[in-house]
Amino acid sequence: MxxxxxxxxxxxxxxxxxxxxxxxxxxxxxxxxxxxxxxxxxxxxxxxxxxxQSVIKPDFSPLTKDTLSKYFDIDGRVVQESKLRQSLFHGGCNEEIRRTVWSFIFGLYPMLSTTRERKDLDIENHYKYHALKRRWQSYMGDYNEDNLSDSIDLSTLNMQDYMSADLPTCDVHTVTQDNLHSTFKDMARTYAWKKTMDSAPFSWYRVIEKDLPRTDLDHAYFKDDSNIHLDRMKNILATFGFFHPNVGYVQGMNDILTRFLIVLDSEVDAYWCFAKYMERIENDFDETGMVEKMVLVQKLLKELEPNLYSHMVNCHVEDLIFCHRWLLVSFKREFDYDESIRYFEMVQSQYLELDSPVAVSAQDDQFRLEVMNDKGKLRSTAAHIAETKYTFEVFVCVAIIMLKRQQFLACTEASDVFQVACNIRGTLCLQDVHAKAYNLFFKYCKKSVSEQYYRGNGNIFLNTLTKIFKWK
Known part of the structure; x- marks a missing residue:
């Protein structure tokens, strides 16, 4: 029974x-x-x-429009970037300002750009994107899914024909000269022509069209009968793939792109934010890169909760492979849509990482405590204390595993573990996960300092601070 x-x-x-x-x-x-x-x-x-133990419950409230306005100066520059990232980390942001916040967080606009400079940048980005898209579409004009060969002849379109091709007009209005758009068009064509393009898209191009019909079908944004948004997704993914030949297209990118397209509601803006994000994390879509990320989750769980990790070993899932999907699409399927969006922007704020000022300060506080308590002496004089490769999302993975500790401990074999992992959707509270990961982060910061010590004679406090924190 x-x-x-x-x-x-x-x-x-x-x-x-x-x-x-x-x-x-x-x-x-x-x-x-x-x-x-x-x-x-x-x-x-x-x-x-x-x-x-006493658990720190960090603030968890979304960034509001009124608070966001305080981070800008009169010319539209973000002059309090750290405050913006901190506010975003502690609860995401309200939907009414999400498009603006993402434009800065994901690199569409430089933090110190003015309002006027961003209008010019909008024009430049528009023509650059359409020039890139026109270039690969020109080469693919004679190809389809049935006759796509192993490679494309990149000499089929000469530069003179390409430079004379027209581009869709940008509807951004500026107070600058009328010929600005013409100048940006010429610059964009030259930019696109010089970009290295994948001449063998056969390995990934077909996969895009197979994946798109399965992407977020239940979201209202993609229920348009005209399928205009699916066409935009195909254009963005293909443009990225053609001009990032070392990556191409990999399954999972479509799930990431939907967030940018829904939030920004612009093919051009979604492309540039998606491309900049992918350029930063593209190693995670490589087999070697993802294996390395999984190893980090294993190491952190083993260090913070060794008994639970030992149980995973006995269940023959010591590789924690069930975390692969969590990391690949940034927990998109583990939270409902609204919470997955908030989680994504919170983590991508990059406010809390082990090389951030907050982490260094926490390590410094623990360092002082160790010295004050017993004139601690370091076990080693390594140039750094914490493993800075542990990104915050790694702590989130470990936090979820620990929050589901009892369910995982009740498992006796790998299939049980995977069943628990697959049934997590709808059972997680984002605030609880955030608080748990937050506490694990600082627990690790303190632990990484404490373990450098053994109790003994000798005070090398000043020398160690110099070596580790590079203080004078």
Whole structure:
């Protein structure tokens, strides 16, 4: 008989090296009675001692229009970038200002650009994008899904013909000279002509058309009978793929792009924000890059919750492969749409990373505490304390695993673990996940400092500060 959630329990064995999980924590794993013994790596982590400690609950309120206006000067420059990123990190932003905020966070506009400069930049971006799109479309004109060959003859269109081709007119109005648009058109054609283009898109071009009909079909934005938004998605993904031949198109990019297209509601703006974002994280779409990211999740879970990681090993999922989708599309399917958008902008604010001033300050505080308590002495004099490759999204992965600790501990084999991971959607509260990841982040900052110490004689405080924090 299936045990109820209240009857699920964890029982210590007589051994100091293991304990047994008995029963179920929910109905997701199955109807059988579960019993699993696994190694206790650290007795401090036998139960959820994390929950018994004081937990910091960070602010969680969206950035408002009134607050955002305080970060700009009279000419339209963002003069309080750190405040903007901090506010965005602690709760995202209201929908009415999301388009503006994303334009800065994702690099469409430089933070210190003026309102007038951004109008000129809008014109430049418009013609550059359409010049890029026209170039690959010109080459693909004689190709379709049935006759797409292994490569495209890039000599089929000479530069003179291309430079005379017209581009759609930009409707942005400025107070500058009338010939500004003509100048930007010429510059854009030259820019696009000089860009390296993939001459063998056969490996990824067909996949775009297969993926698009399956992308966010339940969202109102893509229910237009004219399919204009799907056409825009195809144009953006193909343009990016042709002019980023080292990446091309990989499944998952379509899921990322929908966020930019829905929020910005502009093919041109969505392309540039998407392209800049992808250029920053493109290694994650490479097999080697994603494996490295998964290894970081493994290492962090093993360090912060060794018993739970030991259980994953016994379930034969020590690679934590179920986190792959979480990281690839940035938890798009684990939260509902509104919360997934907020999560995305919170993490991409890049406010809280291990090389950020906030993390350095936390490490510094712990450093001082260690010295004041016992004249600590470093185990090593490494140039840095924390593993800065642990991006905040890695902490989010570990936070979710730890929030679902009981469900995972009730698993006895890999299929159980994957079932729990797949059933997470709709069960997560973004605020809880954010608070958990936030606390894990600072726990790691402090832990990374404390572990450098052993209790002994000698005070090398000043020398160590100089080496680690590069203070004089």
């Amino acid at each position: 299936k045990q109820s959630k209240q009857n699920a329990k964890y029982v210590r064995t007589n051994s100091n090296d293991s304990f047994v999980v008995v029963g179920e924590t929910n109905g997701e794993v199955g109807d059988r009675r579960l019993s699993k013994t696994y190694e206790v790596v650290n007795s401090k982590h036998l139960m959820s001692n994390e929950d018994q």
